Amino acid sequence: MIILHICCGPCSIYPISYFKERGIEFKGYFYNPNIHPYKEFRQRIKALEEIQKIFDFEVIWDKEYGLRKFIKETFMLWDKxxxxxxxxxxxRLTSTVKKALELKAEAFTTTMLYSIHQNHQLLKEIAEDLSYRYKIPFFYEDFRIGYQKGKETVKNLNIYIQGYCGCIFSEEERYSKKRKKELIKELKKSET
Ligand code: SF4
Known part of the structure; x- marks a missing residue:
């Protein structure tokens, strides 16, 4: 059995179909202290619950709102x-690995590997490092190949799709033109 960390409902559809089509046993694990504010967190849980009902699979839930945990973890890195x-x-991946070990799973992976907006290479490196340190296999698959397919399915099912990654900072980066400009400036500065 594989523990599949689920970052949100829309990103889970393709990886879930991938496992189901291949007869690979898995359990979803929802652990995302990075989703803010509270109403958005609840909305994303609701979207995954709808997907869970349609596709019929098990999810281990952590429905604790994690703003404080996130703030502690990312202290002073908010603008980087x-x-x-x-x-x-x-x-999120450390928690997934610990859950996988607790449940004696054969491997772990994450739906974040589906998103074209995440740093795929960094995710892979972190997961490989955790796999080595905790001695549990990391199931790697470039789920981005199914991005379009997943997106169309979510649209057809009329399920809520979030407009930003998750944290309150990513919300600002998504919607504030001023913050976007600042980030581009910072990026250029770091390249010189
Ligand atoms: S932008 Fe997304 S991945 Fe990055 S810290 Fe915020 S929630 Fe986490």
Whole structure:
């Protein structure tokens, strides 16, 4: 059995279909202290619950709102998206690995490997490192190949699709033109 960390409902559809089509046994694991604010967190849980009903699979839920945990983990990295996301990936994948060990799973993986908006290479490196340190296989698959298919399915099912990654900082980066400009400036500065 594989523990599949699920970051949100829409990103889970393709990986779930992938496992089901191949007869690979898995359990979903929802652990995302990075989703803010509270109403958005509840909405994403609801979207995954709808998908769970349609596709019929097991999910281990952590429905505790994690703003405080996230703030602690990413302390002082809030305005450094690269570093902040790295901490965020480590936080969620470490918890996934621990859950996989607790349940004596054969491997772990994450639906974050489906998103074209995440740092795929960094995610892979972090998961490989955790796999080595905790001595549990990491099931790697480039789920991005099914991105379009997954997106169309979510649209057809009329399920809520979030507009930003998750944390309150990513919400600002998505919707504030001022913050977007600042980030581009910072990026250019770091390249010179
Ligand atoms: S942008 Fe996404 S991956 Fe990065 S810290 Fe925020 S929630 Fe985590």
């Amino acid at each position: 998206p690269g570093k902040r996301c790295e901490r965020c990936y480590i936080m």
